[in-house]
Amino acid sequence: MALIQDHTADQPAGGLMPSGSAYHDQVVARQRRGRAWAVIFQAAMLAGIVALCALLLNILNQSFGYVAIVNNIDPGELADNGVPLDKLPKDELVDILEANISAGLMRRYEHDMPFAQRSRENVHELILERVVEPQVQATWGLFDSIFTRGSVFAEAEERFAGSEVYFRSWLTTSFISKSQSSEPLRAGVRTAIFGSLWVVAITILFSFPIGVGAAIYLEEYARKERLLNRLIQTNINNLAGVPSIIYGMLGLAIFVRILEFFTSGAFLGIGDQSTANGRTIISAGLTLGLLILPLIIINGQEAIRAVPSSLRQAGFGLGATHWQVIWHHVLPSAMPGILTGTILAVSRAIGETAPLVVVGASTFIALDPSGPFSKFTVLPIQIYQWTSRPQDEFRNLAAAAILVLLILLLSLNASAVLLRNRFDHSRATA
């Protein structure tokens, strides 16, 4: 009724409905309003898509582009008889290195690893690092590099005379295979990738069994009318809404401080003695495990609830015990749903940054983590640190690391979607 009265309020008296041309005008106006709002709704939709595109393009823009580089010594001068540096055999490279760096440094390299054992690439690398010493002067984004190529070169010529300008992809195979370095041109994310994998492995080992166990308890065993079980359920729903940084503080106080004896590895005597405190991979993994536990439980419950009860009753009818029914019938048919939820929760854990900063990720490690009791850094932490540096070239590194992270997450999510689709399909045909 309210609908009709609204529209007749401004109509002349003489009936509930307007008549004649007034009726026609009113319908036209209402339809026009409807069309206008439909456009607004679609514009909102478009705004979301535009935001996503802007985000992705911005990252691509920063990951590739021209860089202006000034070398301490031009590699052309090091070339021997017209043979460029990267074509020279190893012996000549060693000679060049010896001629250009101090004897003490040379001895240190020999001590680290005898030159006889080093590969040609390794020596070439040392020359670039110690002799050529390329320094990034300026970087440009992908779009500038494509659309205003001329002005990029003009600007480089004007501001950094003698610099070498070339197109650089910040995301390269060596970016993935090299470890952290303070030199942007040689920095990589290898340590961070290994750190992420270690942390996530611990997270899964901790939260998957416990999460699925809790989901089974709540769905199969818990009597809903008991206060304790209702409390657990409400509590899980609330935990899912706690900000991640609070979990970080929990991890800092419990795993890093109170359980330091265990999380530092001291109880096994294998901890890294130089950093014998609790800021280790295992603390980080357990913290993230607590963080994603509510997500795994809630998803697991949904998957278990979706198993038809006829399956259970058939099992009981054949005389199976409660656990036999769960283990042999309920869990196998709920497993695709549980796994999908777990993958989504794990991809959340991989992208989580704030709790790990609080737990105490290391700011700089160049060594691969050796086990659950070593110091750690992870991909998002690496991105955060590079983003917080003022120099442009570190922003480029951060963009490249973001690409690595997004590719990792995208493949995880794609596998979750595939799993879900296959499961839906097989259930539909069954």
Add this chain to the structure above:
Amino acid sequence: MTGPAPIAPATISAESVRGPGAGAEIEGGTVLRGGPKIDLRRKPRVAESLIKGFLFLCGAISILTTLGIVFVLGRESLLFFASEEMNLFKFFGGTEWQPAIGRFGIWPLVTATLMASAIAMAVALPVGLCVAICLSEYATHRTRSILKPILEILAGIPTVVYGYFALTFMTPMLRGILGRDVVEIYNTASAGIVIGILVIPLVSSMSEDALSAVPSSLRQASYGLGATRLETAVRIVLPAALSGVAAAFIVAISRAIGETMIVAIAAGAGPNFTFSPFRAAETMTGHIVRISGGDLSYDSIDYNSIFAIGLLLFLLTLSLNVLSQWIVRRFREEYE
């Protein structure tokens, strides 16, 4: 919680299993005709009880987590407020947060948090609601199947990436539009806008669930009375789903208040009591991250102070979440 209660094996007694003529009953068991002796009575199954106990412990870990959070935040906060230079009045009355000179007034951090959240909500609530209406009332099945994954992708991007986006895209854009002397390099406005983008998928998916749950008979009745699509959506479906939409809004606010990496990267480092969204300011979460990211000695007042902030943050978000659950329970429209 609505799953059908399974028939517990414990309730299957020997009585119900034994059919007529099953055999003669002797002490402690049943002998089938010509077969071996079978005991059909309930057995104490130790392994089953152990498994059940273990599963209960798994569920109880969530309670332990909550207790742990409350214990840790409460204990360190008590230490903070127990120190001689601090009290609750200074904490909630001060407009200066300068740990170096012992000033711990929470307001600069709170105003920055509220400002960033308000900007985020100004972006996310209208856009999110429009997207939800579009998805639930306007879009065809095919458009939905394209658009929903896009929103899921937006929701799955790590927040540190959004922080990077705020610093390298949103801030230069704001500075380009409004002028470099108006907008500082680090500002709450760009952080707030990007938090808004971050929570759009949350608002739209929760609201869309609520809108889709409205029975279609209501829509059909509305169309039958001659209402347009817009009138049906806004005057019939939306009011019917209002509790769910309100809950989505409140969860979004709670999420925005607890959001950390975006503000840590883009909003600035240094508590600043300001009401201008274009100036640098540090939120509660941003401050916690910055302080704990440095070298922090345990049992210092700095260390305890971040737990006091954390406790406030926890209580704030928890009460918002509880409020949203209460709204859903209290105001849900039930349809036959």
